[in-house]
Amino acid sequence: MKANYRVLGIDISEAMIRIARRRAPRAEFRAGSFFEADIPPCNAVTSISECLNYLVHSKNHKQTLVGLFRRIYRALVPGGVFIFDIAEPGQVTHGIKMRGFSEGEYWVVVLEKEEDPERAVLTRRITSFRKVGEHYRRSDELHRQRLYKAADVAGQLRKAGFRVRTMRSYGEHPLPKNHAAFIARKPT
Ligand SMILES: C[S@@+](CC[C@H](N)C(=O)[O-])C[C@H]1O[C@@H](n2cnc3c(N)ncnc32)[C@H](O)[C@@H]1O
Structure with a gap:
């Protein structure tokens, strides 16, 4: 916002949208699933803190994720970036609550x-x-x-056309164990 970008925020939770509206009154927010929302032409898409892992649809979630990557790729300008993180398998030892x-x-x-x-x-x-x-x-x-392996996600991003960097931290902020972040760039 400080750099004068127009910001659109999408979240399936009305409560999260209410908090976001209070924190960023000049941004636009929509309650709904990003698997179904229209993504307008843009410079960047971010989705921080495991948002893409949540199973909110009964459809094959992997296919939905691949479809989302393609829609984001189409929406981004050349050189545009998609930054997000995911939780991988191995969050909890098998058989343990x-x-x-x-x-x-x-x-x-x-x-x-x-x-x-x-x-x-x-x-x-x-x-x-x-x-x-x-x-x-x-x-x-x-x-x-749904937990995804970072290598599989990076592969799907590349298939959609992105150049991909996989990271274990956001700058100096480390991610929790078995989490990966991605900077996916649409080539110029
Ligand atoms: C762990 S929270 C992170 C929220 C925020 N990005 C942050 O860092 O504070 C994950 C968010 O993803 C949202 N979410 C999960 N699946 C979604 C979907 N299919 N469409 C839109 N929002 C979704 C949840 O409602 C929740 O607000």
Whole structure:
């Protein structure tokens, strides 16, 4: 925004869109799936923090991902970039339900996750308690993610026409274990 680019944000969660509108009042936001949204001609597309892993469609997710790469490639100007990251298989040891929690002064988040290595699917159950007045408000979330190998994703990006750099950090910010980020550039 500071560089005077026009910004369009897309998220399937209305709650995330509400937060984004507060943080960037001059940007445009749409609630919906990026697997279905129109992507206007643009200089850059970013999708940060595992957004592409979420299983929100019943269709073959791998095909949907390949289709998304092609649509982004068409939308980008020559030299334009697509920057994103993904979670890979190996988030949780096979057969183990990993449990943990984080806490702050007025909140606690409890997490349980397990991985099906045959289907490369991660299931994450998150329960949060947030203090509101005298009481704690509870909310429950269930996340299902398809996990992709970085080499396969890079291959699909190249098939779509991109030049690809795979990274294990965003600059000086390392990614969590078994995560990869990509800078995919449309050739000039
Ligand atoms: C881990 S959050 C990251 C959010 C944000 N990029 C950030 O870094 O704070 C992943 C986001 O992807 C969104 N998401 C997952 N699948 C999506 C889809 N098919 N279309 C649009 N948004 C999706 C979720 O609603 C969620 O807000």
